[in-house]
Amino acid sequence: AAAAQGQAAPFPFREIEAGSDAHHHVAEGHDADILIRWGDPVLPGAPAFDPLNQSAAAQARQFGYNNDFVGYFPMPGAADPAGHGLLVVNHEYTNEELMFPGLGRQDIKTVAFKGMNRDLVEIEMAAHGGSVIEVKRNDGKWAVVPESRYARRITAETPMALSGPAAGSARLQTGADPTGRAVKGMINNCAGGTTPWGTWLTCEENINYYFSGALAEGSAEAANHKRLGLPGNAYAWGRFHERFDLSKEPNEPNRFGWVVEIDPFDPASVPTKRTAMGRFKHEGAAGIVSKGGAYVVYQGDDERFDYVYKFVTEAAVNLSDRAANRDILDSGTLHVARFDADGRGAWMPLVFGQGKLTPEHGFASQADVLVEARRAGDLLGATKMDRPEDVEANPKTDKVYVMLTNNVKRKAEDVNAANPRPDNRFGHIVELTPDGGDHAAPGFAWEILVKCGDPAIASVGATFSSATTKDGWFGMPDNCSVDGQGRLWVATDGNSPSKTGRNDGIWAMETDGQGRGTGKHFFRVPNGAEMCGPYFTPDDTTFFVAVQHPGEADEEDPKAVPATFEAPSTRWPDFKDGMPPRPAIVAITKRGGGRVGS
Ligand code: FEO
Ligand code: CA
Ligand code: CA
Numbered sequence: 001a002a003a004a005q006g007q008a009a010p011f012p013f014r015e016i017e018a019g020s021d022a023h024h025h026v027a028e029g030h031d032a033d034i035l036i037r038w039g040d041p042v043l044p045g046a047p048a049f050d051p052l053n054q055s056a057a058a059q060a061r062q063f064g065y066n067n068d069f070v071g072y073f074p075m076p077g078a079a080d081p082a083g084h085g086l087l088v089v090n091h092e093y094t095n096e097e098l099m100f101p102g103l104g105r106q107d108i109k110t111v112a113f114k115g116m117n118r119d120l121v122e123i124e125m126a127a128h129g130g131s132v133i134e135v136k137r138n139d140g141k142w143a144v145v146p147e148s149r150y151a152r153r154i155t156a157e158t159p160m161a162l163s164g165p166a167a168g169s170a171r172l173q174t175g176a177d178p179t180g181r182a183v184k185g186m187i188n189n190c191a192g193g194t195t196p197w198g199t200w201l202t203c204e205e206n207i208n209y210y211f212s213g214a215l216a217e218g219s220a221e222a223a224n225h226k227r228l229g230l231p232g233n234a235y236a237w238g239r240f241h242e243r244f245d246l247s248k249e250p251n252e253p254n255r256f257g258w259v260v261e262i263d264p265f266d267p268a269s270v271p272t273k274r275t276a277m278g279r280f281k282h283e284g285a286a287g288i289v290s291k292g293g294a295y296v297v298y299q300g301d302d303e304r305f306d307y308v309y310k311f312v313t314e315a316a317v318n319l320s321d322r323a324a325n326r327d328i329l330d331s332g333t334l335h336v337a338r339f340d341a342d343g344r345g346a347w348m349p350l351v352f353g354q355g356k357l358t359p360e361h362g363f364a365s366q367a368d369v370l371v372e373a374r375r376a377g378d379l380l381g382a383t384k385m386d387r388p389e390d391v392e393a394n395p396k397t398d399k400v401y402v403m404l405t406n407n408v409k410r411k412a413e414d415v416n417a418a419n420p421r422p423d424n425r426f427g428h429i430v431e432l433t434p435d436g437g438d439h440a441a442p443g444f445a446w447e448i449l450v451k452c453g454d455p456a457i458a459s460v461g462a463t464f465s466s467a468t469t470k471d472g473w474f475g476m477p478d479n480c481s482v483d484g485q486g487r488l489w490v491a492t493d494g495n496s497p498s499k500t501g502r503n504d505g506i507w508a509m510e511t512d513g514q515g516r517g518t519g520k521h522f523f524r525v526p527n528g529a530e531m532c533g534p535y536f537t538p539d540d541t542t543f544f545v546a547v548q549h550p551g552e553a554d555e556e557d558p559k560a561v562p563a564t565f566e567a568p569s570t571r572w573p574d575f576k577d578g579m580p581p582r583p584a585i586v587a588i589t590k591r592g593g594g595r596v597g598s
């Protein structure tokens with residue numbers, strides 16, 4: 001009965017063809033317009049983008065690289081709240097080979113950093129972080145409001161606060177910050193969330209990439225750093241900035257890997273890393289208010305064999321007084337999920353002193369439990385998942401969707417009921433039903449919504465409904481969004497001609513009734529790109545999507561030539577000689593108005 005109550009109608013739009021080319025494609029009857037690209041002005045006085053003469057100073061005023069999460073906040077008091085607001089965007093990471101002329105492909109494995117120098121590293125640091133832009137719709141077309149007083153660039157150098165139980169801990173103190181409460185910047189911000197009190201949650205994910213250098217022999221942080229894959233040695237930052245060199249600053253990584261809360265309406269506000277929400281490779285932080293009024297934030301830790309978490313605030317959200325929620329995310333309980341074989345599941349609290357989270361297991365405080373949330377989850381017997389990415393609740397049904405993107409390292413002997421496929425190349429989606437429809441409840445039921453991949457290849461074991469066409473199936477679910485009618489939309493990362501015969505994109509996904517498990521292809525990204533962001537305006541008339549790293553090569557294709565600034569796999573979206581491909585935000589609208597996807 002609960003499902004029938006929230007049951008959403010099938011998707012009426014006409015499906016696009018799955019495939020790959022240099023362009024983006026959207027379902028008939030829709031427009032998909034470029035809103036802002038890497039290098040476009042954000043702050044007043046930003047110079048025009050000049051790819052051959054980049055500088056850190058210019059980049060710090062321009063839109064950053066690799067847009068991932070997108071959130072929209074209606075402008076309070078606006079005549080058209082769905083047509084005028086603030087857009088917040090994460091800039092997850094940088095593709096040096098596509099950004100910088102003459103650099104060529106960087107090989108992470110050899111830690112060669114060929115051609116990287118201080119200037120290029122500083123451009124990269126300025127291209128990370130996030131952007132706040134004011135956007136407005138005029139005659140159905142979106143544009144960035146120039147010289148907005150809300151415009152903001154956040155980079156890897158922006159001063160931030162650490163708050164909550166781990167703030168001030170000795171393990172968060174460094175030479176530059178003996179207080180353990182002040183950190184510079186956020187890095188590798190992947191997905192995120194928007195809170196009902198009007199703040200942006202932005203999530204630090206693969207923070208290990210930025211650190212290099214060896215810890216001192218016998219360092220107390222050795223096991224902790226190893227569990228997060230430190231040092232990742234993917235970037236040359238540690239050569240020019242001591243804080244990214246583990247031999248100089250062993251505690252700096254403990255100041256990354258958090259959820260950062262930012263007030264987009266106050267450009268002078270200090271972004272705050274909320275340590276109560278735990279430290280791991282945060283994919284996203286989509287929240288919902290529970291029956292009792294607590295704010296419940298679902299979180300995936302994107303690593304093979306890592307966990308799904310939720311954070312439940314101690315206090316109730318106050319929807320009538322924005323300021324009352326200012327530090328609500330500093331007090332609450334982090335939980336980690338166990339999925340049992342009988343279709344039940346448990347949220348286990350990560351609380352110092354409870355269970356094995358005690359001094360005899362190496363935890364001296366709640367700060368330790370939060371800094372090493374993964375190890376705490378290990379000790380509680382949390383279920384090892386196939387790379388948890390976005391986790392989002394459907395407010396119409398109170399079901400929760402967990403994107404499990406893939407895990408090629410899972411062997412037949414270590415499958416579990418919630419992750420049943422060995423060599424899980426295409427991922428799956430798990431649906432949770434909180435007990436009593438209460439997101440704060442300690443128990444839930446779960447089932448697999450769909451196992452992804454090509455249903456025409458029996459050995460893949462995909463479970464899309466039989467109504468799904470050759471275009472409607474997908475692999476590697478990553479981000480997702482629930483529209484105002486309670487319908488699920490899935491964005492993918494990792495489809496390519498060699499792996500699935502198609503580029504990444506957005507697929508609508510039916511979750512209820514006869515059509516449950518039917519995928520339908522809505523949007524396709526250009527070659528080399530991954531699909532991020534997707535976010536609906538409150539009335540579903542605009543769907544903002546983020547096209548990340550267009551122009552990469554299909555790495556699994558043995559015939560593919562490495563993609564570079566000079567020879568990308570597409571020059572989307574400008575298609576001009578000499579202009580590199582540029583990650584960009586696309587605004588999708590229904591031609592003539594109306595709900596997207598109708
Ligand atoms: Fe940055 Fe898990 O994707
Ligand atoms: Ca990404
Ligand atoms: Ca992602």
Ligand code: CA
Nearest residue numbers: 389405478493
């Ligand atoms: Ca991904």
